Amino acid sequence: MSFNFDLVIQSFPLLLLGAGITIKITALSVGLGMIIGMFVGIARISHVAPLRMLAAVYIDFLRGTPLLVQIFLIYFALPIMLDQRVDPFVAAITACGINSGAYVAEIFRAGIQAIDDGQMEAGRSLGMTWVQTMRYIIVPQAFKNIIPPLGNEFIALLKDSSLVSVIGFEELTRRGQLIIARTYGSLEIWLSVAVIYLAMTLAISRLVAYMEKRLKTS
């Protein structure tokens, strides 16, 4: 076995560029997923039955089908329906964002249901509407509780974003593939890719642990 260190050093800047794009996709998808997840999670427990059902269908569909298939649906199937090409970047973020939204919704639902019923009763008894009580009282408290599972979800999303390489989007995994196609350095490149992913996920878990600690003391 020979290990070509020079190849690692040469490829690293290119891979880091890819990692930058991975971070960008993940960050934007997380943002989209959080917004979707918050509304779907709240809809999931609202007293409006159609909203509740819609949210349940959304969650079931996105958790019950593979992300890879969802990416194909958005990148290949949707353009046929719309009769218009979908930009790979938009497709990547949309697929990852709405997929993550389903998981975040379940995290939100659990976080909200963990808040004592007395909080909602206190808010309502003061004349606040359900929406106001959710917004000012329940959701801010739920946020604190759900930081650890949200952190796990972000880490999962960062790793799953490697799937968008299949639509030719040049994030970290795709960059690795392209370099290997040129250099045949499978060992060196895949190891480098793995190390970069590991560095990113470790950084997120540290950050989440830090935020959790800070919020606990406040």
Place this chain on the structure above:
Amino acid sequence: MIDIKDLRKSFEDHEVLKGINLHINPKEVVVIIGPSGSGKSTLLRCMNMLEVPTSGKVVVDGIELNGEANINKAREEIGMVFQRFNLFPHMTVLENITLAPMKVRKISKEEAEKTAMELLNQVGLADKAEAYPPQLSGGQQQRVAIARALAMKPKVMLFDEPTSALDPEMVKEVLDVMKSLANKGMTMAIVTHEMGFAREVGDRLLFVDEGQIIEQGPPKDVFDNPKEERTKLFFSKIL
């Protein structure tokens, strides 16, 4: 002020309230007592629709409690104090008190804070304005909860066993606040086990058992000369 007609409430097939009729006058202090499971807390919680009755009518301050809009409007006039305080733990004491007046009554932050500080003074906790609820004792938390309810300038105050979750040495500080509120002419409905307080502060005592008002009258009369067997039995167990 509060008018209740043939109020019934069932949980699945268990009927907790079996046709309650009750009229509470302005400035009246009504104390509701009874064994646990008698339906007294459910009755109180029907007065602001935290518990939705199976049938019957509840009118508070001229507003019939049906439909979301009416209920929200009526709740602005009905303050509620809970057994477990239910303060908002992520907000300071001051924020707890100013939130609803600002969001519901739409008054300015300055004005809400001014009122809040006056109320905190009344309940003897002006120095705790910037504290968070978990930093306070049970008695202090309950006094903040009373101030929070009063900040909406309600016309009626409901108390659901306000001292039952307190350590014994903190009961008096809360009862004192309630007493001064009664003296100022607040209309109050109080579910409690504090018989001494009921006798001293109540204008009317209601004995509730098995979902019905068994006996009512001036506290002194009911305590000293209970007419119903069930009332006598209850007193024989607790006094």
